[in-house]
Amino acid sequence: MNAPAWLEKQRDVARQTFDRLPLPTRRDVDWQRFDIRKLKLDKVAEPALTEKLSASPGNGVIFCDMATAIAKHSDIVKEYLGKGISPDEPNKFNALHVSRLNTGAFLYVPRDVKLTVPLEILYTLTGASGFPHTLVVIEPGAEATLVQKFTGGPTGDMSIHASGTEVFVKEGGHLHYISYQNFNPNVYDFTLKRAHVARDAEIDWVIGMFGASFQRYDIECVMEGEGGNSFMYGVGFAEHNQQFGQFTKQHHKVGNTTSDLLFKNVLRDSAVTNYSGTIKVEKNANGTNAYQSNKNLVLSDKVKCDTKPILEIESNQLRCTHGATVGRLEEQHLYYLRARGLPEEQAREVLLEAFLDPVLARIQVEDVYKEFSSLIHQKVIRK
Amino acid sequence: MSAPNTDILPGAYKEGFHDDIKPLHVVPKGATHEVIDYMCDVKKEPDWMRQFRHRSLDLFFKQDLPAWLPGLRDIDYNAITYYASPVEKSARKWEDVPEDIRKTYDKLGIAKEEQKLLGGLGAQIDSEMAYHNIQESLAKKGVVFLSCDDGIKEFPELFKEHFSKSIPPEDNKFAALNSAFWSGGSFVYIPKGVKCDVPLSVYFRINAEQFGQFERTLIIVDDDAFCHYVEGCSAPVYTTHSVHAAVVEIFVKNRARCRYTTIQNWSTDVYNLVTKRSMIDSKGVMEWVDGNLGSKRTVKYPSCYMIGEGAHGEVLSLASADKGMWQDAGAKMVFLADNCTGRINSKSISGHGGRSSYRGLVQVNPQAKNCRVQVNCDALILDDKSRSDTYPVMEIDGDLSTVEHEASVSNVSEEQLFYLTSRGIKKEDAVSMIVNGFIEPIVKELPMEFAVEINRLINLQMEGSVG
Numbered sequence: 001m002n003a004p005a006w007l008e009k010q011r012d013v014a015r016q017t018f019d020r021l022p023l024p025t026r027r028d029v030d031w032q033r034f035d036i037r038k039l040k041l042d043k044v045a046e047p048a049l050t051e052k053l054s055a056s057p058g059n060g061v062i063f064c065d066m067a068t069a070i071a072k073h074s075d076i077v078k079e080y081l082g083k084g085i086s087p088d089e090p091n092k093f094n095a096l097h098v099s100r101l102n103t104g105a106f107l108y109v110p111r112d113v114k115l116t117v118p119l120e121i122l123y124t125l126t127g128a129s130g131f132p133h134t135l136v137v138i139e140p141g142a143e144a145t146l147v148q149k150f151t152g153g154p155t156g157d158m159s160i161h162a163s164g165t166e167v168f169v170k171e172g173g174h175l176h177y178i179s180y181q182n183f184n185p186n187v188y189d190f191t192l193k194r195a196h197v198a199r200d201a202e203i204d205w206v207i208g209m210f211g212a213s214f215q216r217y218d219i220e221c222v223m224e225g226e227g228g229n230s231f232m233y234g235v236g237f238a239e240h241n242q243q244f245g246q247f248t249k250q251h252h253k254v255g256n257t258t259s260d261l262l263f264k265n266v267l268r269d270s271a272v273t274n275y276s277g278t279i280k281v282e283k284n285a286n287g288t289n290a291y292q293s294n295k296n297l298v299l300s301d302k303v304k305c306d307t308k309p310i311l312e313i314e315s316n317q318l319r320c321t322h323g324a325t326v327g328r329l330e331e332q333h334l335y336y337l338r339a340r341g342l343p344e345e346q347a348r349e350v351l352l353e354a355f356l357d358p359v360l361a362r363i364q365v366e367d368v369y370k371e372f373s374s375l376i377h378q379k380v381i382r383k
Numbered sequence: 384m385s386a387p388n389t390d391i392l393p394g395a396y397k398e399g400f401h402d403d404i405k406p407l408h409v410v411p412k413g414a415t416h417e418v419i420d421y422m423c424d425v426k427k428e429p430d431w432m433r434q435f436r437h438r439s440l441d442l443f444f445k446q447d448l449p450a451w452l453p454g455l456r457d458i459d460y461n462a463i464t465y466y467a468s469p470v471e472k473s474a475r476k477w478e479d480v481p482e483d484i485r486k487t488y489d490k491l492g493i494a495k496e497e498q499k500l501l502g503g504l505g506a507q508i509d510s511e512m513a514y515h516n517i518q519e520s521l522a523k524k525g526v527v528f529l530s531c532d533d534g535i536k537e538f539p540e541l542f543k544e545h546f547s548k549s550i551p552p553e554d555n556k557f558a559a560l561n562s563a564f565w566s567g568g569s570f571v572y573i574p575k576g577v578k579c580d581v582p583l584s585v586y587f588r589i590n591a592e593q594f595g596q597f598e599r600t601l602i603i604v605d606d607d608a609f610c611h612y613v614e615g616c617s618a619p620v621y622t623t624h625s626v627h628a629a630v631v632e633i634f635v636k637n638r639a640r641c642r643y644t645t646i647q648n649w650s651t652d653v654y655n656l657v658t659k660r661s662m663i664d665s666k667g668v669m670e671w672v673d674g675n676l677g678s679k680r681t682v683k684y685p686s687c688y689m690i691g692e693g694a695h696g697e698v699l700s701l702a703s704a705d706k707g708m709w710q711d712a713g714a715k716m717v718f719l720a721d722n723c724t725g726r727i728n729s730k731s732i733s734g735h736g737g738r739s740s741y742r743g744l745v746q747v748n749p750q751a752k753n754c755r756v757q758v759n760c761d762a763l764i765l766d767d768k769s770r771s772d773t774y775p776v777m778e779i780d781g782d783l784s785t786v787e788h789e790a791s792v793s794n795v796s797e798e799q800l801f802y803l804t805s806r807g808i809k810k811e812d813a814v815s816m817i818v819n820g821f822i823e824p825i826v827k828e829l830p831m832e833f834a835v836e837i838n839r840l841i842n843l844q845m846e847g848s849v850g
Contacts, residue, residue, distance in 0.1 A: 029450060029451060283767065284767060286767065296779075298779070298781070300781075301749070301752075301781040302749075302781070303780070303781065304778070304779070304780050305778075305779045305780075306776070306777060306778045306779070307777045307779075307788070308774070308775065308776050308777070309773070309775060309788065309790070310772070310773060310774050310775075311762075311771070311772055311773035311790060311792055312770075312772045313762070313764060313770060313771045313772065313792045314767075314769075314770045315764070315767050316764035316765060316766055316767045316769065316794040317767070317794055318764075318792070318793065318794065319791075319792075319793050320791065320792040320793070321789070321790065321791040321792075322773070322788075322789070322790050322791075323787070323788060323789045323790070324775070324777060324786075324787075324788040325785075325786060325787045325788070326777060326779045326784070326785070326786040327784075327785040327786070327787075328785070
């Protein structure tokens with residue numbers, strides 16, 4: 001299939017951006033803790049990734065894979081694709097994935113359509129590389145729940161996954177968004193997710209980070225209309241030599257908007273996590289409420305845990321707070337549970353799961369909640 | 384010399400005058416090896432120091448500014464005079480200080496407080512210490528309080544053992560610049576077990592235009608001793624820029640305690656680029672009380688390196704950014720030993736288009752177990768022209784430490800204002816009360832005279848902030 005000219009142009013721009021940008025090294029502030037020298041980007045293998053979508057609910061909703069969307073709904077796709085995440089952003093891995101853009105999914109919910117059944121996308125990496133792009137457009141007054149799951153990856157060889165999720169929630173629209181990755185080891189995952197939130201619109205996010213040997217997530221909300229809300233929740237469980245980078249941005253372009261964020265990580269063995277969260281409040285964005293909290297629980301003395309909560313504030317009528325903690329299991333809590341007859345192992349398990357529960361409690365889809373719980377439980381009771 | 388630029392802060396900056404003081408030694412503008420040789424000759428310094436200065440200047444040329452530190456590229460290092468000395472040597476009696484310099488200090492109200500309140504007083508003007516004296520009783524106990532230039536001559540071994548050991552010229556560009564051109568500053572030694580209850584105070588004054596002041600302070604507090612060191616600073620208001628790049632090194636030995644208080648009130652044409660670091664030995668306590676109220680741009684992160692078990696470091700930071708200022712202040716806590724604790728408490732106020740940034744680092748290294756550190760930063764923004772940032776970095780290796788960070792940014796809340804105004808307090812006074820309440824936890828740690836001065840300065844900056 002020949003791609004339309006407008007798409008080919010975007011890929012071109014991305015290709016040039018990719019060529020222009022150097023591979024990040026430890027000298028770059030955001031990459032200090034990570035070693036990605038093993039990555040060979042000059043000869044990336046042919047993409048091998050499948051997408052499996054749940055049935056489209058009808059009612060004017062478009063829910064299909066990206067190839068179909070480009071072929072059949074070119075007019076709508078063209079209007080949004082690349083408008084939230086530009087192909088020339090100074091992000092090498094975003095440029096890589098846009099330059100190969102042809103897999104992924106498209107969700108379009110027309111005005112005032114409220115979907116009660118969650119829609120699901122399952123991405124499975126079957127080869128050495130995959131570059132899916134997800135485009136979501138929630139028209140005014142519409143509401144939907146989207147669940148994205150990333151999995152797979154060949155055992156043995158190293159593979160690269162670079163993806164983007166571009167979201168537009170329009171006036172009064174509402175998106176419940178759940179996304180999690182449980183890639184096999186040896187996958188290097190680079191993901192950028194950005195949501196544009198219009199007047200009185202709302203997005204609530206739950207992000208799960210469990211697999212892959214390296215992952216860098218960039219998760220951003222751009223508050224563009226008054227009355228907009230964004231609630232961002234994330235949970236990460238890093239063990240063995242896993243390296244997780246989590247970069248969040250709450251960008252308040254206009255006032256009377258609210259964003260809240262809670263990211264919780266558990267680190268074990270020789271895991272590395274690097275959380276860096278920015279709240280940016282632009283001039284005259286008065287009436288902004290922005291909160292940010294990053295809490296880390298460390299279970300081994302070999303882990304490296306960094307946290308950087310950043311505030312950049314240019315308005316004065318606002319309330320912004322952030323907090324970050326790094327700590328271990330409280331002896332007192334253990335003692336309390338053991339005094340009630342729980343063996344030490346089990347008491348630790350209970351406390352770990354309790355630590356992560358405030359994030360899990362945000363998942364409104366029961367099956368997905370169960371899946372998160374069981375993924376975490378398996379890691380907790382690792383035998 | 385250009386006329387004082389008085390409209391930068393009308394009425395508020397009473398230290399903005401300049402006096403015509405004739406320098407005895409002055410060098411051509413620009414950072415050159417010739418200037419270093421000239422300085423070494425005038426100061427009659429040992430050879431190792433001459434070599435150290437030359438090596439530092441090479442390092443200064445080689446080093447780049449870190450990527451995270453914006454807004455300093457427009458400093459023209461060749462337009463600055465690196466050494467100007469109005470005095471031949473630092474006087475021990477106030478009467479021996481040249482009259483024109485005495486006059487300047489009288490206007491600033493420095494000397495008259497000495498007898499009443501201070502254990503020792505130093506006064507630096509431009510490159511050199513004009514005055515340095517200490518109470519008889521402290522001198523008898525072996526307390527040393529000299530200008531750094533006298534320190535190297537009178538205590539060569541002690542000086543060499545500690546000098547540049549915590550801040551080598553390789554550390555950063557401005558530390559290298561200071562290491563190349565340092566002049567003046569204090570050398571303090573508190574012998575074992577001596578508690579120096581009255582503060583030692585130093586006042587730094589830049590009088591010349593387009594000048595670089597590079598004082599160097601070295602404080603050694605030996606086992607079980609205590610010392611409180613207080614510094615203040617000011618400069619005339621010109622239309623051109625001056626640079627103040629100080630280096631302060633403090634060694635807190637076993638079970639000793641040191642408190643270092645700064646009230647920085649440079650005029651808004653001074654770049655204040657200071658490296659301050661303390662090495663804290665076992666069970667030692669270091670407290671930085673850092674007040675930043677002036678300057679065009681301040682870059683200063685007082686640091687505590689916990690190198691002995693059970694050390695404690697504390698930074699209380701207060702920044703007030705008014706029109707034309709960018710206070711880039713913060714703190715660093717580096718844990719290198721077990722059972723250490725640290726606390727950072729930062730309060731900042733931005734108004735009239737000023738910008739204040741908190742930049743902090745908490746680093747727990749793998750060899751440090753069971754450390755605890757707590758960081759609090761609160762910021763108050765008074766109007767929508769101003770800006771406030773928080774850039775904390777926490778790097779934790781290992782599982783046995785607890786790190787907590789909390790920050791908030793807010794304006795003066797309508798509720799609080801309503802409460803006070805409904806009790807008949809004028810709105811302007813109400814804002815002033817709220818701001819003073821906001822900074823109270825830090826102001827109460829200051830010596831009385833400084834606390835009064837801070838409140839006066841804050842109130843001046845607050846004038847007209849209620850629209």
